Structures are given as structure tokens and as C-alpha cells.
Amino acid sequence: MAPILDIKNLKKNYGSTEILKDINVSIEPGDFLVLVGPSGCGKSTLLNCIAGLEPITGGSISIAGQDMTEVSPKDRNIAMVFQSYALYPTMSVAKNITFGMKVRGVDQATQDKKLQEVAAQLQIEQLLNRRPGQLSGGQRQRVAMGRALVRDPALFLFDEPLSNLDAKLRVEMRTEIKKLHQNLNASMVYVTHDQIEAMTLATKIVVMKGGVIQQIGSPAEIYNRPANLFVADFMGSPAMNLIPAKTRANGGATEIVIDRPAAEPLVLKDTQNANLPADVILGLRPEDIAEAGYRSGDNVQTADCMVEMVEPAGADTYVVSHLGGKQVTARLHAETTATPGAALPMAFDLSKVSYFAPETGARLN
Known part of the structure; x- marks a missing residue:
């Protein structure tokens, strides 16, 4: 036809x-x-x-x-x-x-x-x-x-x-x-x-x-x-989080190193994506960053993040942190206890991650 x-x-x-x-x-x-x-x-x-x-x-x-x-x-x-x-x-x-x-x-x-x-x-x-x-x-x-x-x-x-x-x-x-x-x-x-x-x-x-x-x-x-x-x-509301990061190989995993203000860098281990360049833009949708305990899987990494802002939105609550020099938004459940100025354990679902080249913007994975 x-x-x-x-x-x-x-x-x-x-x-x-x-x-x-x-x-x-x-x-x-x-x-x-x-x-x-x-x-x-x-x-x-x-x-x-x-x-x-x-x-x-x-x-x-x-x-x-x-x-x-x-x-x-x-x-x-x-x-x-x-x-x-x-x-x-x-x-x-x-x-x-x-x-x-x-x-x-x-x-x-x-x-x-x-x-x-x-x-x-x-x-x-x-x-x-x-x-x-x-x-x-x-x-x-x-x-x-x-x-x-x-x-x-x-x-x-x-x-x-x-x-x-x-x-x-x-x-x-x-x-x-x-x-x-x-x-x-x-x-x-x-x-x-x-x-x-x-x-x-x-x-x-x-x-x-x-x-x-x-x-x-x-x-x-x-x-x-x-x-x-x-x-x-x-495309997306809120938009995808786009976080500058560096990569390094560690055995069978790729370590993603993200700068944090006044703290040690955040290191996430990605077990599914190899052969990435040294510098990448890591992309994660807000719903793929959850409060620890609400997301599980082989490629889910947990780390403490400092909460800057909490935005209740009915069924969801948006929590804003600062990573890699960028504001990063997580879409959490409405009953979250997140508090501005306090650390919150966050789960990053790297099975949903996108990587982009900083120079060209092209997708890498």
C-alpha cells in the first residue's frame, strides 16, 4: 500500500x-x-x-x-x-x-x-x-x-x-x-x-x-x-535530566563519575554500557530516579543526594538536587519525607540511561 x-x-x-x-x-x-x-x-x-x-x-x-x-x-x-x-x-x-x-x-x-x-x-x-x-x-x-x-x-x-x-x-x-x-x-x-x-x-x-x-x-x-x-x-515534562559526567572502566562495569558541590563525586556503576568515551552527558528521566527502596534491579545504583527543593504536585513530588553542575529532578511518590537541606538516599535506574556526546549531542548507546 x-x-x-x-x-x-x-x-x-x-x-x-x-x-x-x-x-x-x-x-x-x-x-x-x-x-x-x-x-x-x-x-x-x-x-x-x-x-x-x-x-x-x-x-x-x-x-x-x-x-x-x-x-x-x-x-x-x-x-x-x-x-x-x-x-x-x-x-x-x-x-x-x-x-x-x-x-x-x-x-x-x-x-x-x-x-x-x-x-x-x-x-x-x-x-x-x-x-x-x-x-x-x-x-x-x-x-x-x-x-x-x-x-x-x-x-x-x-x-x-x-x-x-x-x-x-x-x-x-x-x-x-x-x-x-x-x-x-x-x-x-x-x-x-x-x-x-x-x-x-x-x-x-x-x-x-x-x-x-x-x-x-x-x-x-x-x-x-x-x-x-x-x-x-x-520531549518530556519535566525534561530529561542531562548531567555532565566522566567515565572509567572498572572490571566488567563502567563507573560514571559525577561532580557534586561541597562533597565527594557521585560514582555510579553501569553494568550494561561499555566502551563509552571519557566525557559523556548522562540522561535520566525524573521517574528513573527514585527514593531508595522504591526501585530495584541489576543496574539500579543507590547514593545519598542533598535535597535543594521539594515541589509537591499531587500524586507526585518533584525533588531537586544538584549534580554535575546541573539541577537534577527526581519524580518521587507523594508521601516522600524529603526535606530541603537534608540528604536523601536516591536510586538511579541505569537500565533506562541515555548517554550523549558533549561535543555533538548525538546519542551514544
């Missing part, structure tokens, strides 16, 4: 400025692809290139097995949901949803049928006679999604559709979009700078920086095996 979207060697320049650099990515039918990265990384530009709203400088874009590189946006069989909703203020919700079908000459009976199906899916049946000015932000976003859904396109494109909503509504709408994807088995490309949205929605994530793809993978691959320091730091 041909990919529903296939982008090869795509380049986008504005004058002499390179915005997108040799982009290669493809998704299968039914995939939910999320483009994620900081502001200015090129993710929205890439989405606009897929939609045909931006001409590309080089490369090709195929949708459903057909080359769409030079095809007009209206002929690409896509539907787009914008950050700004882009609704007609003088039209009712029903007319906003059906307007595109009317322009394309779809008969009235089909328009009515599609409208009722989509309104039921999005739970907006009671809003069909209202105008956009009478709706909340979440309701407007549902209408914008409804307008896309009635098209039944080969590909849905979402450009940061939840960024104008408050935190609670974002979570609700994220769930709605996830349900839509599961129910429709639709192919979707979604742009966001919010890595939590990326992790919860995607079947495949593309992490971008400076117009370059840093890593492509499933949410689990991106989270557990980040390809470089940028991905490790960007």
Missing part, C-alpha cells in the same frame, strides 16, 4: 534563507503524524507546503500515491483546521460547515446528511443555528473541525488548533481529536509546539529544530531513546 503522504528531499527557501532543509517523511493510511518543535523550527511552514499554501524550492510531495508538488490546494484532497478557526462570522454554524460542499456543487440532500453526521460526532447539534460570535472557543474549534470532516479528505491537516484554548479545554479537545482519529481511522498531520500534545495524540512524531528533522519515531521511541540532546531536553 502506498503511503498516504510521502515527502522526499523537500526544501523551502525565502530568498537566500533556508527554512526547510532536505525533509524526508512518510506516513501510512490511518497514521497520526505530529510535527513538533520550538517556535521558528519550520513545522507550520512544512504543513503549509503539504497543503499547497507555500510553494516549495525543491523535492516532492505525494498524497495518496499522486504527485501533488505543483497541484493547487483545492485539488489536493485535503482538509485543514486552522489555529484561528477561520469561520465566517455572518453565517450560522450549519452554513459554515456546509459552505465548502455548496461551493463544490454537492447536492442539498448530501449536504444535510453530512451535516447531521458530523454535528452528532462533535456534539454540536444544538449549535447549528448560532453564529460564531455566540460560541465559546471550544465550540468554534468543533465547528472548524466539522467543516473539515464533511469533506472526507485523504488527509487532515491541523495547524496548532488548540493553542487558543485554556488548559482544561485543551485537554478535553485533545481527547475529542484522539477519539475522532480512532473512530474515523483518518490520516492526520498535526502541528504543535506542545510536546504533551505530541506524545498523547501521535502514532508517529517528527521532532524539528531549525528546519531540520532531529528524529522520527513513535512516542515511546522518542521518549525512551532520544536521538540527541535536543530531543532529550525538548
